Amino acid sequence: MPDWVQDAVWWHxxxxxxxxxxxQAPADGTVTHRLDRLTAWLDYAVELGANGLALGPVFASSTHGYDTVDHARIDPRLGDDADFDALVAAAHxxxxxxxxxxxxNHVGREHPAFRAVLEQGPAAPTADWFRLRWPHGPDAEPEYDTFEGHGQLVALDHSAPAVADWVTGVMTGWLDRGADGWRLxxxxxxxxxxxxxxxxRVRARHPDAYVVGEVIHGDYARVVADSGMDAVTQYELWKAVWSSLNDGNLHELAHALGRHDGFLDAFVPxxxxxxxxxxxxxSRLTDVRHLPHALAVLFTVGGTPSVYAGDEQAxxxxxxxxxxxxxxxxxAFPDTPAGLAPYGWPTYRLHEELIGLRxxxxxxxxxxxxxxHRDNRQLSYAVAADGQRLVVAxxxxxxxxxxxAPGAGAVLAGAGTVRGDSVELAAHGWAVLDG
Structure with a gap:
């Protein structure tokens, strides 16, 4: 993992x-320059405490961005190459x-590589890019593997060397343009x-690039080891956080934190x-008083934290x-942070506080x-590394x-009263304490 990732906090x-x-993407390909609207929010992200901008899809697609039709071109609904370059420069x-x-994993049906298959049949130069089954009849469309049954998302054949060459070219090309890493x-x-x-092959050219894979389930550590990624998404912990808070079952969270430690032995999720x-x-939490508890966990456990834009405003x-x-x-977001509703700012300040602590x-x-200590509705844990320690309650x-809370000292965030080797919390209270 690149050294700079130790300090990364992403605003997604x-x-x-x-x-x-x-x-829908415009049929005529009209370019609308909108990426500069993101530039107006970069100072807001920095003030939050983030030092990374994690972008969802920005490449040309038919609809939602995950049905990509041209990985070499910025989506015309967002702008063009110059807009992208300006955003990256402003971020840096x-x-x-x-x-x-x-x-x-897949491309949109309108991707030129798949259009060539539909137009030219088995003789198309990109026919080996996809997992196809050709029916009888001269005009019949081939059957093809999809992503989770979505006919507009055509699965690639990852055993084809041409696909590996193409993906390598896309990844290195945008890293050449200034990107610092990839979410897969x-x-x-x-x-x-x-x-x-x-x-x-990508790292041979960009050894400092960060690569994180979207992995929802399975053997996280094995995926990282076998793939060469730096990390994967920690969906297990995500689920345990909101589920344990909603169910009043902090044993679930304690168990998940134990598994999380196991992942940290192999990689940083x-x-x-x-x-x-x-x-x-x-919206997921049944009691909004527990939103600070969720954030306290996110920002005190090992990992590379990511904040989804808007969550910091509740x-x-x-x-x-x-x-x-x-x-x-x-x-859609307002043109600038000044357009945000006033009731979200306390949650923003809480994010600021906890990111600052981190x-x-x-x-x-x-x-x-x-x-x-663990019980259905109470949990305290110590976090430690490099001879340092904090206590969370x-x-x-x-x-x-x-x-x-043995060893706990001053309250660093939240509220509580330390008495000997314990901490007193108010109803629905939380605290992060010096260890």
């Missing part, structure tokens, strides 16, 4: 939604690294052997409590399994957790609670 943006782009001027979202979309659907072929594919954390939004079901979690304790990136109950 879904660009097409953020800038209010139309749902502010100390923000830039992470791109690479959709390499749907990496769980791509053979790890494919990435083991591609990533060494990308941690989050929200992203563009899931219900907003402020945006709400429920993901639904239907056409357009992502819209609520991918809204910056002052940069060893947290690889910290391990040790439970000090959480109370979900309607009454005050006293939790074991």
């Amino acid at each position: 943006v879904y660009p097409l939604g953020f800038v209010g782009a139309e749902r 001027d502010r100390g923000l690294r830039v992470l791109l979202d690479g959709v390499f 979309d749907a990496a769980y659907a791509v053979p790890t052997s494919f990435w083991a072929t591609v990533l060494p 990308l941690t989050f409590v929200g992203n563009h594919d899931v219900t907003r954390i402020a 945006f709400t939004g429920v993901k639904e399994d239907r056409a357009g079901g992502d819209d609520a979690v991918r809204p 910056r002052r304790h940069r060893w947290l990136h690889r910290a391990r957790t040790t439970p000090l 959480l109370n979900l109950a309607d009454t005050a609670a006293r939790l074991p």
Whole structure:
């Protein structure tokens, strides 16, 4: 993993939604320069404490960005190459690294490589890019593998050397243009052997690039080891955070933190409590008083934290399994932060506080957790690395609670009263304490 990732905190943006782009790409390819709207928010991200801008899809697509039709061109609904270059330059001027979202498991049906197959048949030069089954009859369209049954998303054949060459070229090309790393979309659907072929070639040219794969389930450590990625997304911890808070079952969170430590023995996961594919954390939690508890966990455990744009303002939004079901979690933002509603700023300040705490304790990136006390509605744990230590205490109950916290000192965030080797928390209280 590149050294700079130890200090990375990502502000994750879904660009097409953020800038209010139309749902369908214009048929005539008209370019609308909207990426500069993101530039107006970069200082806001820096003030939050982020030093990385993780972008969702920015390449030409038919609809939502994950049906890419040209990986070499900026989506015309966002702008053009000059707009991208300007955004990267503005981000770098502010100390923000830039992470791109690479959709390499599949392409949109309108991608030229697949259009060539439909137009030229088995003789198309890109026919071996896809997993095709040719029916009888001169005019019949081939059957093809898709991404999770979506006919508009045509799965690539990752055993084809031409696909590996093409992906390598796309990744290195945009790193040449100034990007600092890649999120690999749907990496769980791509053979790890494919990435083991591609990533060494990318790193030969860009050894300082960060590569994180979207992996929802499976053997995270094995995926990292076999693929050569730096990290994968920590969906296990994401689920445990909101589920344990909602159910009043902090044993689940304690168990997940134990598994998280196991992952940290092999790699440093990308941690989050929200992203563009899931219900907003402020909507997911049944008791909004526990939002600070979720954030306290995110920013005190080992990992590379990512904040999904809007979560820092307590945006709400429920993901639904239907056409357009992502819209609520991918809204348009105001032209500038001045257009935000006033009630979100306390949550922004809380993010500032906790990210600041993490910056002052940069060893947290690889910290391990040790439970000090666990019950259904109370949990205290120590986080430690490099001879440093903090104590975190959480109370979900309607009454005050006293939790074991051996070695705890001053309260660094939240609120509590240290008495000997314990800390007293108010009802639904939380605290991060010097260890």
